[in-house]
Amino acid sequence: MKKERDPTPAEFERMLDWLAADREAAGRIYESIRTRLVKIFVSRGCFDAEDLADEVIDRVAVGLHKIIDTYEGDRALYFYGFVQYVYLEYRRPNPPAKASPPVTPPDELEREDECLQQCMEPLPVDERQLVLRYHRYEKRAKINERKRMASELGLTLSGLRTRIHRICLPLEKCLRKCLEQQL
Secondary structure (H helix, E strand, O other): OOOOOOOOHHHHHHHHHHHOOOHHHHHHHHHHHHHHHHHHHHHOOOOOHHHHHHHHHHHHHHHHHHOOOOOOOOHHHHHHOOHHHHHHHHHOOOOOOOOOOOOOOHHHHHHHHHHHHHHHOOOOHHHHHHHHHHOOOOHHHHHHHHHHHHHHHOOOHHHHHHHHHHHHHHHHHHHHHHHHHOO
16 A cells, blocks of 8 residues: 655644644544544454554645635544545555565665664653664554553553654654765
8 A cells, every 4th residue: 555645743733733622622532533443444354454544644634734724514524534545545456566676785774774773862762762662563463562552651542653753753854864964
């Protein structure tokens, strides 16, 4: 499935403001919508239901500027309108491989690793550990670990995702800049 771009922090904040003026109310609405999206994808047999729900939310946040002034009605319904598109992309078979996938040269992997270490170094230890733990597992283990993390931090899964997103945005910029400088 083609991954749309992640929303900027400003786009994400705009979406929350659109859901409700009060931040706590917006958070509850957001969590309710996300939970419903996950249930919809689970009912359709999608293994990556949480990731697909996040993709729907990301697409709404990125494109919200197009309808924010004219949309009328239940805002949750706008999110649900994206479900079918994301689901169809998820179900679309991957195009046949043209040849064996390109192998990243060892020196490029070393550069990426050096840049990642360099960019993570200024992070506080607790944030660094949080990011590493968040990205450690795959599939069911990933979901279970993230639930544990959210519980330990006293956050919802959505709150955990938002915290990680805020930590990773400057990290991604630093990584891009570092890799560009090494070319």
